[in-house]
Amino acid sequence: MPQQPPRGRTGRTLVARSVRGAALVGTLALLPLATACSGDGDGSAESKQTKTSARTAPSAGVVAPAKVEVIAALTGCKVKIRTDAEELREGVCRTAAGDYLITTFPAEKYKLTWLDSAAIYGGKYLVGPQWAISAKPKMLEPLRAKVGGTIQDLNAMRTASPAPSAS
Template sequence: MAGAVVLLLTATACGGGDDEGGAAQSGPSNVAATVPGVVAPAKVEVIADLTGCKVRIRTEADELREGVCRTKRGDYLITTFPEERLKLTWLDAAAVYGGKYLVGTRWVVSAKPELLEQLRPQLGGKIQELQGVGPAPGPSGQ
């Protein structure tokens, strides 16, 4: 029985991706984690629930959904995407601002670095630092 489940998960995770309709997929392809045992799907409400937040949806668009969390630990923004390529485009645009983000498959959490470290064990993903643009800081004290 376990072998059949693994086979089914493998088959569905590797399937499709060229669906012209752009309909949201469900199942194993919606999950991501680089921390063993952690599976955070690309759904704002589920990610918020995993972090103990009652989310307020801020943006509802075809390209992304954003939810704001205000907690005792700090405030953070959860952004999810219907396709991985849209997340990569968003990260590319966010690189202008620099900073650190917690990134999973089809989702990004924006917060202060200390909070990202606290959320990572709950969500999985990896902390990614974006460089930003503009002049590099010069030596101080001249």
């Protein structure tokens, strides 16, 4: 006799709940993009110019969702997933301007641990909620204009740490 899939408290299967959760996450990830595209201008040249400028540089509050494929699409690359683990997903983007890594995390605590570990090596990273982009410093500002986030200099964190004492 075939074994029944595990059921939750409400009697729904875990698979059905996972599919519903994935659909909700996808909808929430696309919501900022859909609302950013709504039009409220009168069609005048001034209105069109404002809309064009708004598309080229996100406002300070707009940050890409934490999904490798979505962030890659916003930066204009076709990503190749390199790591797909519980703690993080990492994809490689190869472009004419240079290569970069997009890393996403299921929770902010994993990103903070990753950044703490990366501080050993120093460098600058583009960081947003539950994601980080590793790239050459000259690429970070153009990427930030596309996906938001902040540029963090981990060299400063490394030099700010006190040296171990020889007691």
